Amino acid sequence: xxxxxxxxxxxxxxxxxxxxxxxxxxxxxxxxxxxxxxxxxxxxxxxxxxxxxxxxxxxxxxxxxxxxxxxxxxxxxxxxxxxxxxxxxxxxxxxxxxxxxxxxxxxxxxxxxxxxxxxxxxxxxxxxxxxxxxxxxxxxxxxxxxxxxxxxxxxxxxxxxxxxxxxxxxxxxxxxxxxxxxxxxxxxxxxxxxxxxxxxxxxxxxxxxxxxxxxxxxxxxxxxxxxxxxxxxxxxxxxxxxxxxxxxxxxxxxxxxxxxxxxxxxxxxxxxxxxxxxxxxxxxxxxxxxxxxxxxxxx
Amino acid sequence: xxxxxxxxxxxxxxxxxxxxxxxxxxxxxxxxxxxxxxxxxxxxxxxxxxxxxxxxxxxxxxxxxxxxxxxxxxxxxxxxxxxxxxxxxxxxxxxxxxxxxxxxxxxxxxxxxxxxxxxxxxxxxxxxxxxxxxxxxxxxxxxxxxxxxxxxxxxxxxxxxxxxxxxxxxxxxxxxxxxxxxxxxxxxxxxxxxxxxxxxxxxxxxxxxxxxxxxxxxxxxxxxxxxxxxxxxxxxxxxxxxxxxxxxxxxxxxxxxxxxxxxxxxxxxxxxxxxxxxxxxxxxxxxxxxxxxxxxxxxxxxxxxxxxxxxxxxx
Amino acid sequence: xxxxxxxxxxxxxxxxxxxxxxxxxxxxxxxxxxxxxxxxxxxxxxxxxxxxxxxxxxxxxxxxxxxxxxxxxxxxxxxxxxxxxxxxxxxxxxxxxxxxxxxxxxxxxxxxxxxxxxxxxxxxxxxxxxxxxxxxxxxxxxxxxxxxxxxxxxxxxxxxxxxxxxxxxxxxxxxxxxxxxxxxxxxxxxxxxxxxxxxxxxxxxxxxxxxxxxxxxxxxxxxxxxxxxxxxxxxxxxxxxxxxxxxxxxxxxxxxxx
Numbered sequence: 001x002x003x004x005x006x007x008x009x010x011x012x013x014x015x016x017x018x019x020x021x022x023x024x025x026x027x028x029x030x031x032x033x034x035x036x037x038x039x040x041x042x043x044x045x046x047x048x049x050x051x052x053x054x055x056x057x058x059x060x061x062x063x064x065x066x067x068x069x070x071x072x073x074x075x076x077x078x079x080x081x082x083x084x085x086x087x088x089x090x091x092x093x094x095x096x097x098x099x100x101x102x103x104x105x106x107x108x109x110x111x112x113x114x115x116x117x118x119x120x121x122x123x124x125x126x127x128x129x130x131x132x133x134x135x136x137x138x139x140x141x142x143x144x145x146x147x148x149x150x151x152x153x154x155x156x157x158x159x160x161x162x163x164x165x166x167x168x169x170x171x172x173x174x175x176x177x178x179x180x181x182x183x184x185x186x187x188x189x190x191x192x193x194x195x196x197x198x199x200x201x202x203x204x205x206x207x208x209x210x211x212x213x214x215x216x217x218x219x220x221x222x223x224x225x226x227x228x229x230x231x232x233x234x235x236x237x238x239x240x241x242x243x244x245x246x247x248x249x250x251x252x253x254x255x256x257x258x259x260x261x262x263x264x265x266x267x268x269x270x271x272x273x274x275x276x277x278x279x280x281x282x283x284x285x286x287x288x289x290x291x292x293x294x295x296x297x298x299x
Numbered sequence: 300x301x302x303x304x305x306x307x308x309x310x311x312x313x314x315x316x317x318x319x320x321x322x323x324x325x326x327x328x329x330x331x332x333x334x335x336x337x338x339x340x341x342x343x344x345x346x347x348x349x350x351x352x353x354x355x356x357x358x359x360x361x362x363x364x365x366x367x368x369x370x371x372x373x374x375x376x377x378x379x380x381x382x383x384x385x386x387x388x389x390x391x392x393x394x395x396x397x398x399x400x401x402x403x404x405x406x407x408x409x410x411x412x413x414x415x416x417x418x419x420x421x422x423x424x425x426x427x428x429x430x431x432x433x434x435x436x437x438x439x440x441x442x443x444x445x446x447x448x449x450x451x452x453x454x455x456x457x458x459x460x461x462x463x464x465x466x467x468x469x470x471x472x473x474x475x476x477x478x479x480x481x482x483x484x485x486x487x488x489x490x491x492x493x494x495x496x497x498x499x500x501x502x503x504x505x506x507x508x509x510x511x512x513x514x515x516x517x518x519x520x521x522x523x524x525x526x527x528x529x530x531x532x533x534x535x536x537x538x539x540x541x542x543x544x545x546x547x548x549x550x551x552x553x554x555x556x557x558x559x560x561x562x563x564x565x566x567x568x569x570x571x572x573x574x575x576x577x578x579x580x581x582x583x584x585x586x587x588x589x590x591x592x593x594x595x596x597x598x599x600x601x602x603x604x605x606x607x608x609x610x611x612x613x614x
Numbered sequence: 615x616x617x618x619x620x621x622x623x624x625x626x627x628x629x630x631x632x633x634x635x636x637x638x639x640x641x642x643x644x645x646x647x648x649x650x651x652x653x654x655x656x657x658x659x660x661x662x663x664x665x666x667x668x669x670x671x672x673x674x675x676x677x678x679x680x681x682x683x684x685x686x687x688x689x690x691x692x693x694x695x696x697x698x699x700x701x702x703x704x705x706x707x708x709x710x711x712x713x714x715x716x717x718x719x720x721x722x723x724x725x726x727x728x729x730x731x732x733x734x735x736x737x738x739x740x741x742x743x744x745x746x747x748x749x750x751x752x753x754x755x756x757x758x759x760x761x762x763x764x765x766x767x768x769x770x771x772x773x774x775x776x777x778x779x780x781x782x783x784x785x786x787x788x789x790x791x792x793x794x795x796x797x798x799x800x801x802x803x804x805x806x807x808x809x810x811x812x813x814x815x816x817x818x819x820x821x822x823x824x825x826x827x828x829x830x831x832x833x834x835x836x837x838x839x840x841x842x843x844x845x846x847x848x849x850x851x852x853x854x855x856x857x858x859x860x861x862x863x864x865x866x867x868x869x870x871x872x
Contacts, residue, residue, distance in 0.1 A: 035388065083571060087574060087575070092383045092384055093383070097520065097570060098570070098571050100517055100520070100570075102567065105571070108561070108564045111557075112560045112561070261403035262403055268392035268393075268399075269396060272378075272393060272396070275385055275389045276378065276380070447729065450729060451725070454728035454735065455727065456724060457728065458716060458723075459716065461708060461712075465708060466704070469704065470705075471686075472665065472667075472687060472696070473778070474688050474691035474782070475688055477688065
């Protein structure tokens with residue numbers, strides 16, 4: 001087994017997860033121009049939903065996953081309706097603070113309900129793994145990559161061909177215009193939150209299968225995925241996927257050069273550097289570049 | 300009574316923290332989500348200088364303030380081009396990077412083990428060892444800090460800060476060097492947070508990275524928002540309320556981690572309700588303070604049904 | 615005598631579109647110059663280039679012979695250029711008097727003065743406030759002193775923005791559509807104010823769509839089309855210029871309101 005190949009493989013696996021989560025940030029940002037800070041906590045809740053289904057209700061993992069995705073979608077929609085919608089027109093600060101408060105709230109709820117013990121959805125012992133291009137990859141990890149790729153294809157087709165998907169893209173392009181041509185904006189926003197949250201739950205479950213579940217998992221994963229969204233160009237769907245894999249790779253190759261304790265800090269560093277030097281991201285347009293900097297002058 | 304005194308020491312520290320954060324968020328309009336990092340830098344520098352180098356308390360505190368203020372400027376230089384929520388995320392990122400350093404630079408900070416045995420403050424041969432002695436010290440420092448912040452805010456300098464919050468472009472068009480002012484606002488806010496951190500370190504006598512998390516920043520933001528952005532009195536009220544509010548939970552028989560979580564739930568729910576129903580906080584920026592406090596409680600009473608008629612809205 | 619403001623072959627493109635295309639004109643001392651042209655002709659872009667909010671691709675901008683190219687907006691403002699904005703930019707949650715106090719030249723806005731106040735700030739603040747009040751009386755807003763700027767009527771906000779630009783005692787005043795959206799009484803008030811300023815020797819560059827207003831007020835009119843000056847001259851000359859008539863589809867006497 002080669003170290004380089006292994007690091008790249010680890011980067012791709014982590015990147016797949018980040019990509020799934022980044023999609024949620026980017027879709028919501030695309031339409032509402034707002035960072036859904038509580039997105040990472042929806043992921044965490046999704047993982048716990050699945051954990052509960054498997055361990056207390058005895059469901060098979062695939063059914064638990066579907067239930068968790070459905071519940072998280074519902075949670076996302078409720079969050080949007082209760083906490084964000086009333087603040088849609090009250091500046092940028094109020095929804096951001098609400099979102100931060102929500103994420104703290106969900107984290108604390110999880111801590112009370114499920115405790116601070118580290119849980120996992122891993123079943124049986126860690127399988128030995130297959131050697132692919134010199135890297136050892138377990139079946140679970142292959143599952144992560146396969147699921148992510150599958151979901152991304154479905155999402156792509158949905159956005160491209162489904163009526164609702166087209167409406168979502170229209171709303172992303174120009175929300176007021178979309179409203180005037182008869183797109184039900186509230187419905188589209190609801191669907192966006194539902195899809196984003198379901199994807200987050202999927203990511204949460206995959207993390208639970210591969211690693212651990214704990215109440216604080218949403219923060220770090222959320223920030224990394226947000227970084228991925230920014231790296232790819234926030235608001236841009238393909239960018240989120242690209243950014244996800246980019247962050248995963250940078251982080252996993254980065255620990256080759258710096259102490260592993262700083263692994264989580266790498267993503268933050270990438271985020272800060274991106275925000276400062278190219279807030280529009282890799283695939284962002286000039287228009288989006290203005291958004292990160294001082295308010296566009298006379299718009 | 301020692302317990303109440305302990306709470307009052309904490310309240311003093313949090314008053315300095317929320318007032319200093321209000322300079323940055325409420326008066327200058329920069330959403331800083333890394334305030335706990337400045338708090339931590341002050342605490343670490345002061346603790347290390349006093350304990351390892353053996354510097355006097357006052358010298359350690361001064362270096363703690365300077366260190367935090369410098370960190371504020373260093374973080375500010377690259378981040379100030381960013382606006383609103385991007386600035387928020389970038390400062391959050393910086394906060395976490397600084398915490399990663401606290402956790403991993405073990406040769407200096409001892410990492411997760413923390414720094415125990417930080418000496419109690421000593422001034423002119425007098426040692427502030429007991430809680431009530433420390434209470435006196437922290438209240439005096441808090442009052443001086445608030446007075447200084449008040450002086451800074453209510454001056455032509457403070458007026459420029461507010462103009463930046465209101466409209467950066469208009470402020471530029473009037474010839475204000477907004478980058479300089481923003482950096483100064485960050486340095487002042489961070490410096491006072493550093494002072495609070497140093498007070499905290501010498502009071503608790505033990506610090507570790509878990510004290511300076513993002514949750515701590517959220518607590519400070521909640522205090523500012525609850526009191527009202529751009530209101531110094533509001534910050535003081537917000538800090539006192541949120542320091543004392545979760546305390547009754549302590550007397551209910553619950554496991555410790557549930558207590559901590561319940562506290563977070565109280566903060567977060569308070570914050571969400573505040574944003575939904577009164578985003579300006581208890582006191583927005585308004586000279587008419589007394590009436591505003593009165594109106595807040597009247598309005599609250601009306602909202603929860605203790606009052607039948609809606610109180611008259613103040614302009 | 616040298617002109618106060620000189621613009622020479624100024625260029626600015628946005629993603630391939632030339633917003634300002636080799637534009638040149640001058641603003642002499644003590645005159646009111648009107649900058650007119652169809653929508654999208656690049657008038658506001660010229661303002662933003664002069665005031666440093668946008669950086670030009672090439673060309674010269676000189677104030678009293680000193681090049682402004684590459685200077686930051688705040689520095690240009692301190693050089694003596696005051697401006698107003700097409701979309702009013704006041705400090706909405708601050709009082710009228712605070713809006714004014716921010717514009718007046720004040721050497722004591724530093725941190726040191728805030729903390730130490732040696733000598734005390736109060737005498738200077740009082741003096742500045744008196745001057746601001748004089749200006750507010752001049753534009754008829756003295757009774758609104760403690761009102762928040764956002765609570766003023768649209769016309770009053772326009773006046774306040776002009777008053778705020780004036781209190782800085784600029785070399786030149788740049789006004790971006792001061793007459794847009796204000797009623798006739800207010801329009802006359804603004805026109806009278808500008809004439810009064812000219813009689814005091816002030817220099818003004820003004821963007822405006824209200825032709826009657828411009829023709830009555832300006833000494834010189836510069837007509838922009840596609841980012842380039844197509845005519846420069848006294849109002850009655852420009853009025854007859856063939857290119858100008860074409861640019862406006864021959865409708866120059868019709869008031870164009872946007």
